[in-house]
Amino acid sequence: MIGTPLLPEIRELIEQRNFSALQRIFNDWMPVDLAELISDLPENEQAILFRLLQKDVATETFEYLELDSQQNLLTALTQKDVTHILNSMSADDRTALLEELPGTVVQELLKLLSFKEFKIAKTLLAYAEDSVGRLMSPDYLSVKKDWNINQVLDYVRTFGHESETLNVIYVVDDFGKLKGELLARELLLSLPEKKVSEIISEDKIITLTASQDQKDALDAFKRYDTVALPVVDSNGYLIGVVTVDDMLDVAEEEETEDIQKFGGIEALEEPYMDLSIPQLVKKRAGWLVILFIGEMLTASALAYFQDELAKAIVLATFIPLIISSGGNSGSQAATLIIRSLSLGEITIQDWWGVMRREILSGLALGGLLGLIGVFRVIIWAMILGHLTTTWIYVGVTVGVSLVGIVLFGTLTGSMLPLLLKRMGLDPATSSAPFVATLVDVTGIVIYFSVASLILGGILL
Amino acid sequence: MIGTPLLPEIRELIEQRNFSALQRIFNDWMPVDLAELISDLPENEQAILFRLLQKDVATETFEYLELDSQQNLLTALTQKDVTHILNSMSADDRTALLEELPGTVVQELLKLLSFKEFKIAKTLLAYAEDSVGRLMSPDYLSVKKDWNINQVLDYVRTFGHESETLNVIYVVDDFGKLKGELLARELLLSLPEKKVSEIISEDKIITLTASQDQKDALDAFKRYDTVALPVVDSNGYLIGVVTVDDMLDVAEEEETEDIQKFGGIEALEEPYMDLSIPQLVKKRAGWLVILFIGEMLTASALAYFQDELAKAIVLATFIPLIISSGGNSGSQAATLIIRSLSLGEITIQDWWGVMRREILSGLALGGLLGLIGVFRVIIWAMILGHLTTTWIYVGVTVGVSLVGIVLFGTLTGSMLPLLLKRMGLDPATSSAPFVATLVDVTGIVIYFSVASLILGGILL
The missing domain is CATH 1.10.357.20 (SLC41 divalent cation transporters, integral membrane domain)
Known part of the structure; x- marks a missing residue:
């Protein structure tokens, strides 16, 4: 059931300006398929179609778009739409977009962010290119050791909507120091009365640092078959999370670089x-x-x-x-x-x-x-x-x-x-x-x- | 904190036959690190160390071992231990092991399985090499549309321990036909009274078939950034699940094949x-x-x-x-x-x-x-x-x-x-x-x- 974009039909509907029919079709599509369709359109049509998407789908679709389509939309959409997208897209995808734009454009775009998001974006952009910091998201959930599972479930239901992943929830002490991780699996299997401290084991936690090379992160993900890894600072305080979906891209880039080197070419940074x-x-x-x-x-x-x-x-x-x-x-x-x-x-x-x-x-x-x-x-x-x-x-x-x-x-x-x-x-x-x-x-x-x-x- | 194996110390403890100290050290190790240590040991020492592991850790460590170490342990361990491992290891890893062994050995090993596991192993081995069937696990959880979240949570706590993944739970009708999927994220974020049917959307589900090439599965995982995909038969009945951790291996194999072809060599099947x-x-x-x-x-x-x-x-x-x-x-x-x-x-x-x-x-x-x-x-x-x-x-x-x-x-x-x-x-x-x-x-x-x-x- 992998989406085949049905381009001729879509093309016809675009030419007829039949937006309600298009909207109905798009309701059934996955964001990644919508992104592919939009990327394939001429630049002047991309914004027209993009505006037909529901707000939450729009942000997710935007995250999947190729860089040049993203840039095109940033200029073609209204400032209101751009503000919404930039504030609601996940912090790691936003970093990936901003790091490719010219400095002056970045300054303009940063002004559209809320104070909270502005601080996050600034912090992430401060990390070196190809470092773990650039992939990191500060949107994670952390709980305390002495909570029981029921409290954790309540907390997740209340605050989990913004979190980059719910496959892992982190356990920190009162000062924010990482003490362990609670997998969704453990959370779902444990009885409601059980305490977090009874489930986690403090010794075995694998961590990354923000300044580490992305290649190291890739190795750690491969080695430990995990869906997310916590990022800590030099004192062990939790500062973010990296998820496995970003790793497939890192892996692809590394492979491409290796293959191009072997073919006797300097690594290309663009398609x-x-x-x-x-x-x-x-x-x-x-x-x-x-x-x-x-x-x-x-x-x-x-x-x-x-x-x-x-x-x-x-x-x-x-x-x-x-x-x-x-x-x-x-x-x-x-x-x-x-x-x-x-x-x-x-x-x-x-x-x-x-x-x-x-x-x-x-x-x-x-x-x-x-x-x-x-x-x-x-x-x-x-x-x-x-x-x-x-x-x-x-x-x-x-x-x-x-x-x-x-x-x-x-x-x-x-x-x-x-x-x-x-x-x-x-x-x-x-x-x-x-x-x-x-x-x-x-x-x-x-x-x-x-x-x-x-x-x-x-x-x- | 990625485990450095500390080999000299371990070596000393093995020579002193200080098994209790080894056991204490191993308690803090991840299965993947244990597997690496054991693979690096001479064949006659592998079984000695492996027997020091706790039962559940042993099975998981066994799954991470390289094929030749697995084969060595199958002959060096007692039949009781082998029986335990083969019955408790996950079905997809077991298939990967059995498909590399000679037919007569496979027949002997299949006899050690419980009737249930025997049937599963036979079915999975019947799929073609490099097909999705060989990666598939029949251990998934399925629930009904009219259940509410509380019922699902109860069901997960009772039957989830055996499931290959809890990141996705499948929704089927009374006949086992796949109707949708419930992500751990949705499960954790929804209020306990909400019905499953209110959460899932039936249109957007991506599926695999058991006879498909593993390369197709890899493409689908990459495209949809997902952690698990359901496998259905030609009538849409759910028969298994494939998880993303198996995909990194498939990706590696595909890359190796491509690189070797490009270097003008037939693809090697072994290191x-x-x-x-x-x-x-x-x-x-x-x-x-x-x-x-x-x-x-x-x-x-x-x-x-x-x-x-x-x-x-x-x-x-x-x-x-x-x-x-x-x-x-x-x-x-x-x-x-x-x-x-x-x-x-x-x-x-x-x-x-x-x-x-x-x-x-x-x-x-x-x-x-x-x-x-x-x-x-x-x-x-x-x-x-x-x-x-x-x-x-x-x-x-x-x-x-x-x-x-x-x-x-x-x-x-x-x-x-x-x-x-x-x-x-x-x-x-x-x-x-x-x-x-x-x-x-x-x-x-x-x-x-x-x-x-x-x-x-x-x-x-």
Whole structure:
């Protein structure tokens, strides 16, 4: 029953200005589906449709909108509507919106907030970008240890409507120090007369701090399978709560960054289609130029082997075939190791185990490609009808070089991420193109060294 | 306060066989931390420590253990303990364990289950691998529409202990047909006299089916920011529930598969270190051989241009430099487009917009590398003291070829994922090595065609 937006019908109703029919349809929709519909509309129609929504649905829908639609609505809606939305949207979503807007706009918008909301917004914006503080909501419920469950239930019914989550209720002492957490599950299962202190266990509570990196929060959520985590200050006083729904976004951003790094691009901060062409070029040019300059070493290496090349032009024919095999096996190895590192399946301490496995895998894969390579050269020579001993030697040169280069590729691809991690750098930086470039240069040296050994006195 | 396992101290206590001290320490630990500690121990010590845990903590800890530790404990623990664990662990975690064990072992273990649990386990194992059924738990709470909140609360306190989640309670009619859901939030906020029917809205409920792919479930969870989704059969009868904690694992598996495909490897089903070397080679050999055979076309292309090569050996010097630039820009473009597709930022319909952007980006990037290339050739010739008009022409050949090849690379890298998606295939298959190979062959043709044009009559 996942909402398919029915766009043609909606489009027709918009053109007929049949707002009452639209309103009836929208009543059955989830805010996330409404947000998708509105985001897909041209900017001048977004506000028209948005105004048809009921007040509470409107705020929730606004929270789901993409940033550019949110910005558009902020200018297209009346100040009254904007004031309502900004004051009623949840504090963490509001922070996410405000942090993307220019400073002057933020100042204007902050003026629309009530004094209470203004203070909250200011505090949250003061935390560093990518810190837990930016995801935090100050809307949580806290109760005392000596209350019984009935008192807690009463309190929740009275004050719970504003709370970001009711899946966890926090227990604090008289000074606001965090003492424990009461899960909705425990609250629902406990008898009304039971005291909070009988249910919670103080030792086992996991907390975040506002200045922590969002990545740490993500790790904690994954590890403890939890729906919300409390944020405390350095003295253990409860200051906010982070909920798991924000974590899926953090996870997605982290993954995107890793994937883009591995593809040899600087991480994009915006969707592909929203970037201007100069921005798009800038994000790619850096790495591309570095790789290009690195790859220039292949030209130097080949210039060094110019005499051999001149004597045996046939060697040139196999250069791309041979060096690309090293690059491909290196990319494979790098992919495996980077992913295993990020899943925690292997650590730096496992380097020797990894190396042993990659030496054996590299020999096997290199041997396989080497065999195919030898046959390729010999069968080709046979088909062209000029199979001589020389061609067999060329075939063996190609085969032996392949073993060496594939082995070198798997070793470089697997050890580079571990080395980067050891140096405190991000292993994902050992991108597929980076490994390929490293291996290309070495590949040429290996190839011509093997050729000198095998073809010395024959062709060279 | 995320648990650091304190291994040296624990190690000492194990060696002293000081079980009471260990038991005291373990009382303060979370099951997930206990599971990590036990997984890190040698196999013969795992059961010793596991037996120190309290019964309920033991089951929960067992659910968090890695598969090989679970298997080890199944053989090392007494039949009584195994029986307790298998009967009390949650149905979805049990399915995840059983599906990895050999058939004969599963048959033995199923005999240990109570009749009720046996039926549940059999049913869940009957669903296809990677289907929602395998993640589903039949332990949910369902209530009727005409109950009031007080009745629901009473019902939850009595029967809720076994339920997989209490964050959502389902509303069914007298025949078990799903009619709505009651969130813990709504339950906690509503006045005790209010009827369930006044709270729920029947239209807006999102459901899964047991035969659906787990990936669909993941998409629904992401889209609707929810903690649990009901599973219904084809007639709308409620048969189980899937909770969000299982989704982080599904997400991780999907990501790993995508990343490995992009790196040019068949998706591994097990952690890197658990695979035998032959398995590791097998997963990589397929793609590597396909790419190798594809890359053989470069040798054919170069053989075709043999006369040109013989006349101008200097052209050979720049082959790796030039073709790798195409591969690198292609990998970048493929990374961008594959990720944007999987995030839903672009769709196939956007192909023209993407192509336009990539043509402009490709020209800009190619122009940049081309300029650097021209300078490289000319400055190098100057340094070596043999700068002639010929070298300037060679420089221009390199520069112009780079523009063409980088442009071709970005176009191939960006259009191939869209084409694969259009054909109903997985865009992630357009791996970095695959794009690089495609571009290498074309790169040689472009390079020598440009050379014929520019150097015709001079060198060629």
